[in-house]
Amino acid sequence: MKIKELSYSSSANLGPGYDILSLSHRAFKDEVEIEENNTGKIRIFSDNTPEDPMKNTAGLSLIQLMKDRKIKSGIDITINKGVPVGLGLGSSGASSSAAVKAFNKMFDLNLTNDEMVYYSMYGEIAACGSAHPDNVSSGIYGGMTLITSTEPVRVRKIDIKYKPHLMLVIPDIKIEEKTKLARSMVPKNIDIKDMVRQTSRLSLMLLGFLNGERQAIRDGMNDEIVEKSRNGLFPFYGEIKSMAIDENAVSACISGAGPTILIFTDERTNKNGIISGTDEILGKYGLNYKIVETEIVEGY
């Protein structure tokens, strides 16, 4: 028996929501098919992700799940990779969450969504050395997700009233172990005044999404801790964001650990202005890129 499941791309953090917010979008998807084999081993079949199951997010998630549930079958995992790797689009998390969904179905485990987030986030260790739950919560729940606890894992889906359109500006930048590097750049400690400003912005942004208040989203979706610490990786980001705001975008943020920039637009946004402005700015940096317009995935 073969079971196939998919997970879409996602953008984590959304400005001030480092490691606790994520948004699922239809731009790209991973499809993962699993099948029992008679070798007693986990085998990965995928064009461009690690063959070693311990080094593949999908494999590591299932290894932990099988250990916890004392399942000893051999499993073949075929990953049809649609989410481009290393670009801040939740590629690693898409594979692990799709694999966990498929395994849950194949063995009738009746895992809760939060349990599936737990096992999916475990796989992220293979990608960046740490089990961050944000991207994978999107792969399990869809929509906009808020991580309210990691021990135990608890996720709330945010029922957003304001449904912006999305533009992904995807620079062609390949940084080896990008998320691992980006996470090492985040300060371990911050001043209390920075914490107060960050929590105020996060709260305002969530209010904006929940109440459908465009200005609150724009005023809240700003971060001077994580995005600022990673500016060396994406020096063009500030110019792109202020250009997008000038073209009346709702707001913009770094997608996950970047380099992709997520721009929230609506009917008031001059999208052609953003397209030409992006070309001018990234041209200055000599960067190739692509722009993908997409929508929020409400759920699975």
Ligand SMILES: Nc1ncnc2c1ncn2[C@@H]1O[C@H](COP(=O)(O)OP(=O)(O)OP(=O)(O)O)[C@@H](O)[C@H]1O
């Ligand atoms: N199934 C998988 N899919 C994608 N990347 C994987 C997978 N398994 C392991 N990896 C490794 O994870 C790294 C890519 O993950 P990384 O977190 O850096 O980027 P991303 O997941 O594409 O973007 P982000 O996490 O910033 O949204 C690469 O080193 C890749 O080899």
Ligand SMILES: N[C@@H](CCO)C(=O)O
């Ligand atoms: N919250 C994670 C997302 C990685 O996709 C980070 O910013 O490192």
